[in-house]
Amino acid sequence: MKIPPLDIGDIHVPFPLIQGGMGVRVSLARLASAVANEGGIGTIAAVGLGDIEASKTDFENVSRNALIHEIRRAKSMTDGPLAINILGVLSNARDLIQTSVREGIKIIVSGASLPLKLPEMVDDATVKLLPIISSGRAADLVLRTWDKRYARTADAVILEGPLAGGHLGFSFEQLREPEKYSLSVLLPEVLAAVEPFEEKHGRKIPVIAGGGIFTGADIARMLQAGAAGVQMATRFVCTDECEVAPEFKQAYLDSKEDDIVIIDSPVGLPGRAIRNQFLRNLENDTLARLKCPYRCLTTCNIAVARYCIAQALVSAYQGDMDRGLVFCGQNAYRVNKVVSVKELIAELRAGIEAY
Numbered sequence: 001m002k003i004p005p006l007d008i009g010d011i012h013v014p015f016p017l018i019q020g021g022m023g024v025r026v027s028l029a030r031l032a033s034a035v036a037n038e039g040g041i042g043t044i045a046a047v048g049l050g051d052i053e054a055s056k057t058d059f060e061n062v063s064r065n066a067l068i069h070e071i072r073r074a075k076s077m078t079d080g081p082l083a084i085n086i087l088g089v090l091s092n093a094r095d096l097i098q099t100s101v102r103e104g105i106k107i108i109v110s111g112a113s114l115p116l117k118l119p120e121m122v123d124d125a126t127v128k129l130l131p132i133i134s135s136g137r138a139a140d141l142v143l144r145t146w147d148k149r150y151a152r153t154a155d156a157v158i159l160e161g162p163l164a165g166g167h168l169g170f171s172f173e174q175l176r177e178p179e180k181y182s183l184s185v186l187l188p189e190v191l192a193a194v195e196p197f198e199e200k201h202g203r204k205i206p207v208i209a210g211g212g213i214f215t216g217a218d219i220a221r222m223l224q225a226g227a228a229g230v231q232m233a234t235r236f237v238c239t240d241e242c243e244v245a246p247e248f249k250q251a252y253l254d255s256k257e258d259d260i261v262i263i264d265s266p267v268g269l270p271g272r273a274i275r276n277q278f279l280r281n282l283e284n285d286t287l288a289r290l291k292c293p294y295r296c297l298t299t300c301n302i303a304v305a306r307y308c309i310a311q312a313l314v315s316a317y318q319g320d321m322d323r324g325l326v327f328c329g330q331n332a333y334r335v336n337k338v339v340s341v342k343e344l345i346a347e348l349r350a351g352i353e354a355y
């Protein structure tokens, strides 16, 4: 297959891939800029940046300054397209979105709850807004709400299927039958849901599919089925440019299919992670209760949460597998070596071309 570019309005992306945002320091400036330099869109995840100790007294300022630092660092390494991924459930989401726009970011991706109010947080019409959704119904609801309230539509939509990493937009019951909600089932629904809004607003709304996409052939199949591009994250963890500790990457390399599990996250959503010592301690209820260091999530129920997810994800980033929660996609067990972003994209490119 000839590789089609991805066009999001006036943003031209030669290789139709978004490296998915990976929160709490998994996708930082080095990874995002490397992907942008290879012709895709690189994403910095805005959640969980900044020193935890300092955040305890000055959460908003510490997070904002850390995000500014990452954006400037990424921009010093690439002129290619960069996106910021912001969880809608962050208590400081609005501030981080407005900070990103002030720093010149032109693509905002938002998920982990339907980003119904995203347009009112961005008053620059040149900034592209990409909601993450997990069904045709959710796409319709977001686009209908944006159309009615703000007379605007999405610049692209990211469809995240049930095999994705991190927090998932599916119930535990739905995750037990992933084939029923596979990307090949959901993609036609989402394409149909965006069509009336494309007609009304007189422009294309590219649908980008993600969750479990692993090879160039997988990408080609999605493009053939009508996706304008793909979002991939798990494969980018085991790259030289991903800034997590070597132990985090090793957990991916050592994992077997059975080690990839669904957890009930304090965020209030199911999440996918590698079953390591931290999760075993949690199952055995041997974790010490933690105090909430700062209110970073609007949906975290502190009274029942058994651990601080921000702290657990930072520990994973630092390589502490006894205290760290290692998020991953369903296909993490298939990753078997650490490569450069250049090598990974070259492999994917060859796979699409050979399809």
Ligand SMILES: Cc1cc2nc3c(=O)[nH]c(=O)nc-3n(C[C@H](O)[C@H](O)[C@H](O)COP(=O)(O)O)c2cc1C
Pocket (backbone or CB within 6 Å): 019, 020, 021, 022, 023, 024, 026, 045, 047, 085, 087, 110, 111, 112, 132, 160, 163, 164, 165, 166, 167, 210, 211, 212, 213, 231, 232, 233, 234, 235, 326, 327, 328, 329, 330, 331
């Ligand atoms: C370690 C990790 C952290 C993630 N964190 C976030 C996040 O903070 N926000 C988000 O919208 N998606 C997050 N995701 C989801 C990815 O952006 C992506 O859409 C998904 O994982 C794609 O599936 P794949 O990993 O099978 O390629 C995360 C995924 C992983 C593996």
